[in-house]
Amino acid sequence: MYSLPTLTLRSSGTLPGCVRFTQPPPSAATKRRRLQIRAMRAVVQRVASASVEVEGRTVSEIGPGLLFFVGIHESDTDSDADYICRKVLNMRLFTNESTGRGWDQNVMQKNHGVLLVSQFTLYGFLKGNKPDFHVAMPPQKAKPFYESLVERFRKAYSPDAVKDGLFGAMMKVNLVNDGPVTMQLDSLQSTRNAQTAAEESEK
Secondary structure: OOOOOOOEEEEOOOOOOOEEEEOOOOOHHHHHHHOOOOOOEEEEEEEEEEEEEEOOEEEEEEOOEEEEEEEOEOOOOHHHHHHHHHHHHHOOOEEEOOOOEEEEEOOOOOOOEEEEEEOHHHHOEEEOOEEEOOOEOOHHHHHHHHHHHHHHHHHHOOOOOEEEOOOOOOOEEEEEEEEEEEEEEEOOHHHHHHHHHHHHHHO
């Protein structure tokens, strides 16, 4: 049996006899969908080495450095790409060998490599037991967006130090996680959404 939405009848304060129709307050599920974080998503791993293989051929490889998986949301913009680029390159995940201090230097200070791999499955959500990827940016838009992100990293750091996988291909990613150290990072949009969530919760 289907249930109809409840309508509340209220007298108008300006015109006697008129009726105002108002919707019921949103459900908890509706609020969760509304407050869902929309941001570029990164999973960063500190590695001793990493490589990408496509159809039995190695297309990219680095020694010590960072392996960076990126999931692009359909609403991402250049500001999200700028934020992720800046944060990843400046994450202090390495030991300063001169002072012995841990968590003191970033990948650029160590002159290590960065390997970027596009991974739309970072924006997969389970519907029952089946993954749904509809909030990931469509491939025709995501490819040039991803390529521009790679170029940002190369300009901000070094063209020779920044490698990438093959967009849209079935890739085998080999890595030796150093630590292990794995960090998850969402772009600045997550901050905006957190503020929106706080404002919505106060209403």
